[in-house]
Amino acid sequence: MIPVPGPPPRDRFGNALLDFRFLTGPGSSGLDGHTPLPLALVVVxxxxxVLMVFDRRRQQWELPGGLIEPHESPAEAAVRELAEETGIHGVHARLTALAEFELQHPPRREYAAVFRTALSAPPTLTVNDEVSAFHWWHPNSPVPNTMSPLDAEIAHRVTTHPHHD
Structure with a gap:
């Protein structure tokens, strides 16, 4: 893992993005089976x-994603969460990076598998019980105070990486 340069970005809950590592090379999953990996995020x-969703519970703009269920792979969780939160179906999400977070409530370290997908046309998006709105955000623009700075940093890194879709 490569530490995030400078002080780690923190959100208003005190959570921090500690490390971010691109996964490269054919067949490289970067997932060793021993890393606690409860989350999958998708950079659309x-x-x-980049598509940001407004999470009703946390009241902030975030990347689509969520918990990996015990019976599914990180890729399956990414595709499922994307469909549940946005209504986007039938896309291929490619594993791109691993992010390490320091979370506060309760205090713990967690990792997220970060996936990406590029769309050729804007999709039809559907609000639901979890997500109340959608925003197409340019990763080089300022981060609004209503957006997760951690997710904004991840989106910026993924979309400006030389090998992005």
Whole structure:
């Protein structure tokens, strides 16, 4: 893992993005089976913008994603969460990175598998019980105070990485 340069970005809950590592090479999953990996996040890229969803519970803009169920792989969780939160179905999400977080409530370290997918056309998006709105955010623009700075940092890194979709 490569530490995030400078002080780690923190959100208003005190959570921090500690490390971020791109996974490269054919067959490289970067997942060793021993790392606690409860989360999958998806960076949906279209026309130089990233899809952010407004989480009703946390009241902030975030990347689509969520918990990996015991019976599913990180890739299956990424595709399922994307469909549940946005209504986007039938996309291939490619494993791109591993992010390490320091979370506060309760205090713990967790990792997220970060996936990405590029869309050729804007999708039809569907609000639901978890997500109340959608925003196409340009990763080089300022981060609004209503957006997770951790997710914004992840989106910026994924979309500006030389090998992005």
């Amino acid at each position: 890229h279209h026309a130089e913008h």
